[in-house]
Amino acid sequence: MKKHFLAFDLGASSGRGIIGTLEDGKLALQEIHRFENGLKNINGSFFWDFPSLVEEIKKGIGKAFEVTRDISAIAIDTWGVDYVLFDRDTKEVKALPYHYRDERTLKYLDEIWSKISKDEIYKRTGIQFMPFNTLYQLYAHMKEKPEDLENAVFLHIPDALAYMIGGDFTTEYTDASTGNLLNPYTHEWDWEIIDTLGLPRDIFPKIVEPATLGGTLSTELQQKYGVGAIPIVKVGTHDTASAVLAVPAADGDDFAYISCGTWALLGAELNAPSLDVSAQTFTNEGGVGQTIRYLTNIMGCWLLQETRRDFIAKGRKISFSEMGELSKAAEPLKYLINPNDSFFTAPENMISRVKEFAAMHGQNGSAMSDGEVIRAIHDSLGLCFRVKLTELGKILGKNYKVLNIIGGGTQDDILMQSAADAGNITVVAGPIEATAIGNILAQAMACKVVANISEARKIVRDSFDVVTYTPSQANRNKYDEAFEKFIKF
Numbered sequence: 001m002k003k004h005f006l007a008f009d010l011g012a013s014s015g016r017g018i019i020g021t022l023e024d025g026k027l028a029l030q031e032i033h034r035f036e037n038g039l040k041n042i043n044g045s046f047f048w049d050f051p052s053l054v055e056e057i058k059k060g061i062g063k064a065f066e067v068t069r070d071i072s073a074i075a076i077d078t079w080g081v082d083y084v085l086f087d088r089d090t091k092e093v094k095a096l097p098y099h100y101r102d103e104r105t106l107k108y109l110d111e112i113w114s115k116i117s118k119d120e121i122y123k124r125t126g127i128q129f130m131p132f133n134t135l136y137q138l139y140a141h142m143k144e145k146p147e148d149l150e151n152a153v154f155l156h157i158p159d160a161l162a163y164m165i166g167g168d169f170t171t172e173y174t175d176a177s178t179g180n181l182l183n184p185y186t187h188e189w190d191w192e193i194i195d196t197l198g199l200p201r202d203i204f205p206k207i208v209e210p211a212t213l214g215g216t217l218s219t220e221l222q223q224k225y226g227v228g229a230i231p232i233v234k235v236g237t238h239d240t241a242s243a244v245l246a247v248p249a250a251d252g253d254d255f256a257y258i259s260c261g262t263w264a265l266l267g268a269e270l271n272a273p274s275l276d277v278s279a280q281t282f283t284n285e286g287g288v289g290q291t292i293r294y295l296t297n298i299m300g301c302w303l304l305q306e307t308r309r310d311f312i313a314k315g316r317k318i319s320f321s322e323m324g325e326l327s328k329a330a331e332p333l334k335y336l337i338n339p340n341d342s343f344f345t346a347p348e349n350m351i352s353r354v355k356e357f358a359a360m361h362g363q364n365g366s367a368m369s370d371g372e373v374i375r376a377i378h379d380s381l382g383l384c385f386r387v388k389l390t391e392l393g394k395i396l397g398k399n400y401k402v403l404n405i406i407g408g409g410t411q412d413d414i415l416m417q418s419a420a421d422a423g424n425i426t427v428v429a430g431p432i433e434a435t436a437i438g439n440i441l442a443q444a445m446a447c448k449v450v451a452n453i454s455e456a457r458k459i460v461r462d463s464f465d466v467v468t469y470t471p472s473q474a475n476r477n478k479y480d481e482a483f484e485k486f487i488k489f
Contacts, residue, residue, distance in 0.1 A: 001023075002021060002022070002023040003021070003022045003023070003072050003444065003447075003449055004019055004020070004021050004022075004068050004070055004071050004072060005019070005020045005022070005071070005072055005073050005074075005075075005440045005443040005444060005447075006018075006019055006020075006060075006061070006064045006071050006073070006074045006075075007019075007020060007074075007075055007076075007077070007235075007436045007439035007440045007443070008057055008060060008074075008075070008076040008077070008161075008439075009077055009078075009239060009242070009433075009435045009436045009439060010037060010053065010076070010077070010078040010079070010157075010158075010161075010239075011037065011078075011079065011239065011261055011262055011408075012037065012038070012079060012262045012302075013036070013037055013038055013262065013305060014034060014035065014036055014037050015034070015035050015037050015053070015056060015057075016031055016033065016034050016035075016436065017031070017032050017033035017034075017057075017060030017061075017063065017064060018030065018031050018032065018433070018436045018440070019032055019064055019067060019068065019071075020436070020437070020440030020441075020443075022440070022444055022449065022450075022459070025458070025459055025462055026459065026462055026463045027437065027440065027441070027459050027460070027463045027464075028463070029433055029436060029437070029440075030067065032060065032063045032064050032066075032067055033056070033059060033060035033063045033064075035056040035059075035060075037049075037053065039099040039101060039347065040096070040099075042096075045098070045102055045104065046098065046099035046101050046102040047096040047097060047098055047099055047102070048082065048096065048097045048098075048099050048157070049096070050084060050093065050096055050097050050157075050160070051093075053161060054161060054164045054165075057076065057161055057164070057165060058165065058221065061074070061165065061217075061221060061225070062224075062225065065225045065227065069225075069226075069227060071227075071230055072230075072231070072443070072447055072449070073230065073231045073232070073233045073443040073446065073447055074165070074217065074230055074231070074232050074233070074443075075162075075232065075233040075234070075235040075237075075439050075440075075442070075443050076158045076161050076162050076235075076237065076439075077158055077235060077236065077237050077238065077239045077241075077242045077435060077438075077439050078156075078157045078158040078161070078175070078237065078238075078239060079100070079157070079238070079239060079262075079263075080156070080175050080178030080179070080238045080239075080240075080285075081100050081130075081132055081133055081134045081137065081156075081178050081179050082097055082098065082099065082100050082134075082137070082156065082157050083097060083134060083137070083138075083154040083155060083156050083157065083160070084097045084154060084155055084156075084157065084160035085097075085148050085149070085152045085153075085154050085203075086152065086153050086154070086155065086160075086163075086169075087151060087152065088151045088152060088153050088202070089151065091163075091169065093160075094148055094152055095145075095148050097157065097160075098137060098141070100132035100137070101132065101345065101346065101347060102132075103131075103346070104140045104144065105131045105132060105136040105137055105139070105140045106131055107140075108136065108139055108140050108143060109131060109136065111139075112135075112136065112139055112197065115196050115197055116193060116196045116197065118280075119277050119280075121135070121180055121193065122275070122277055122280050123275055123277055124183065124190050124192070124193060125180050125181065125182060125183070125184065125190060125193070125284075126184045126273045126274070126275045126283065126284030127177070127178065127179070127180045127182075127283045127284065127285070128280060128281060128282060128283035128296060128297065129180075129280065130297065133178065133179050133180040134156075134176075134178070134179025134180065134181055135179055135180035135181050135193070135197070136180070137179075138154075138181075138199055138203075139197055139199065142198070142199060142200075149200055149203055152203050153169070153202070153203055153204075153205050154171075154203050154204070154205065155169070155170075155171050155205060156171050156172070156175040156176055156179075156237070157175075158172070158175055158237035158238075159171045159172055159175070159205075159214075159234075159237060162214065162215065162232050162234075162237075163215075165217060165218055165221060165232065166215050166216055166217045166218030166219075166221065166232055167214050167215040167232040167234075168214045168215040168232075169205060169206075170205055170206045170207065170208045170214060170234070171205045171206070171207055171208070172207070172208055172209075172210055172214070172234040172235075172236075172237040173187050173207050173208065173209050173210060173286045174210050174236045174237060174238040174241035174285065174286040174287060174288070174293075175237040175238040175241075176207055176286075177238070177284075177285045177286035178238060178283075178285055180193075181193060181194065181204075182207070182286075184273040184275075184284045184286075184292065185273065187207060187209070187286070188207060189204050189207070208234055209234070210234060210235055210236045210237070210241065210286070210287075210288045210289075210442060211233070211234070211235060211236075211288055211289070211442045211443075211445040211446045212233070212234050212446055213231050213232075213233060213234070213446055214232050214233060214234040215231075215232040216229035216230060216231055216232060217229060217230040217232065231446075231447065233442065233443045233446045233447070234446075235288075235438070235439045235442035235443055235446070236286075236287065236288045236438060236439070236442055238285065238286070239259075239261075239435045240259045240265045240285070240293060240295070240435075241285070241286060241287050241288055241293060241438070242288075242434075242435045242436075242437075242438030242439040242442060243259040243406050243407055243434040243435040243438050244257060244259060244269060244287055244288075244293055244406075244438065245287075245288045245437075245438035245441055245442060245453065245456055245457075246406060246431060246434040246435070246437040246438040246441065246456075246457075246460050247269075247404050247406055247434070247457065247460075248404070248428075248430070248431070248457060248460045248461045248464070248466060249404065249457060250457070250458075250461070251454050251457075254398060254400075255268070255269070255400075255402065255404050256268050256389060256392060256393075256398075256400040256402075256403055256404070257269075257403070257404040257405070257406060258298075258385060258403065258404070258405045258406070258407075258409075258419075259406055259407050259434065259435075260300060260301065260405050260406065260407045260408070260409030260410060260415075261300060261301055261407045261408050261409055261435075262300055262301055262302045262305060263297055263298065263299065263300040263302065264297075264298040264299070264300035264301070264381065264385070264409065265293075265295045265296070265297060265298070265300075266295055266296055266298060266385060266388045266389060266392065267282070267293055267294050267295025267296060267392065268294050268295075268392060268396060268398070269287060269291050269292070269293065269294070270284075270291065270292040270294045271290075271291060271292070272292060273292050273294075274292075274294055274395070274396075276395070279391075279395050281296050281388075281391065282294055282295065282296045282391070282392070282395065283295055283296065283297070288438070288442055288445075288453065289452065289453045291453075294392075294396075296388050296391075296392070297340075298339060298340055298381070298384055298385065298388060299339040299340050299344055299345075299381075299384075300339075300381070300409065301408070301409050301412070301415075302344075303339055303344055303350060303354075303377045303381070304320065304323065304374070304377055304412070306347060306348070306350035307323070307350045307351055307354070307373065307374060307377065308320065308323060309347075309348075309350070310348075310349065310350050310351045310352075311323075311351075311370075320411075320412065323374050324374075324412060324413070324414050326370055326371035326374050326375075327371055327374040327375040327377075327378050327414050328414055329371050330369065330371035330372045330374070330375035331372070331375070332375065332379060332475065332478070333379050333475075333478055333479070333482045334372060334375070334376075335358050335363050335365070335368060335372055335373075335375070335376040335379075336358075336361075336363070336376060336379060336380050336383070336482060336485060336486055336489070337354055337357045337358060337361075337376055337377070337380045337489070338357070338380065338384070338486070338489035339377065339380050339381050339384050340384060341357065341489070343356075343357055344357075351370075351373055354368070354373045354376055354377065355368050355373065358376065361489060378412075378414050378415050378418045379418055379422070379482070380486065381415060381418065381419070382415070382418030382419045382420075382421065382422030382423065383422045383479075383482060383483055383486040384486075385403070385419050385422065385423055386422045386423040386424075386425075386483060387483075387486070387487060389403065389423055389425070400425065401425065401426065402425065402426050402427075402428055403419065403420075403423065403425050403426070403427050403428070404428050405419065405427055405428070405429045405430075406429075406430065406431060406432075406434035407432065407434050407435065408432060410429040410430050410431075410432055410467070411432055413467075413469075416429045416467070416469045417469050417472075419469070420469040420470060420471045420472075421471050421472050421475065421479055422479050422482075422483065423471070424471045424476065424479070425471060426468060426469070426470055426471070427468070427469040428466050428467075428468050429466060429467045429468070429469060430464060430465060430466035430467055431460065431464035431465075431466065437460060437464070438456075441456040441459065441460075442456075444456070
């Protein structure tokens, strides 16, 4: 029987509405809506335009019903850590949600760690320190705008968006797990951390598991489109949780993956958290089916996105494919940067940042051509993937022979070949729309159309092509020499 599911997948720069049609063990996708997303700079602080995102979701629902009125469920996934504050009584939005790249948290790190150490936070939550994790955001919010937290409850972004179209007032585990505030064994809030920091307990909502039902389409939208109470599903609402569900691995495969988009999340799927304090660059985020996404954050395609934005701001209209051609024409490994350096975290002026970083590390950055800037990003990301994959293997006692890369970044063939060459590893790239695929398959699991993760991944293998990149041996020594240089950054 043919089933249609509507997935909304929102990233840092854009969002999409996609209908997934599941029939005879195969999944087909149809994009029906695409919209821009990005930060808003208001008086020097960064926010998300939440009202605009809500309207785009509603617009996408309308477009979906123009394609088919037979929709079995709807679900939303987004990035992690960020949240929306609601009035506890009226359930109205109290303020625009902060963007995770807002730097207000930085001034409070030492104050937080004087109350509870960084090591203790990791031992309790298993989450890699990032200054924008929800713990640090809420503490900064409490210090600077305590009135926002009065009589308030927060929902993480995907749950807040779902609530605005009829979803229930809960937050889903995989997204909530990213914020340094959850116990990775119980999947509940860590009240000891919360109390130690003086955060008000009553702002924290109930947590629910992924692939479960979470409300129905609002009466307003039912009446507007003449449809019934379509279920809203809590999928793996963190986009990486959905993406990892779509890794085309067979049962028993011991695989490493990168979910490659604005961020590149490199890791492995575990059945239980790994809380070794000596491995704090890796994080234990929640996955679908009681799994753990043991992974580390790498800056990812953010550097390429910001480089393109620089070009456009300077009046040069350029596509990502044109950037790829410039990179391909440049000499490999001539310049290197550390993509994960905090120097590259903030938006704007990425081309200048790349040149300045190169200059600070003994390279003639001022002489870099546009193609050399892009090539430096490609080569350095490939080397960074190698560093982190090596670390992962040592921590888990594994020697990975294949690296599965999923997500939008797989369309960048220069980056995929760089990952293979730098790591001397076979790269299997695809599917591109992994996050939407995982979102849809988790909906199907919640609706009892797909039985489990094993069946979901078989559907992925049967439905979508992948591209295999093999490492070139021609420049093996050159890549090994570059690796030794890179790890000193």
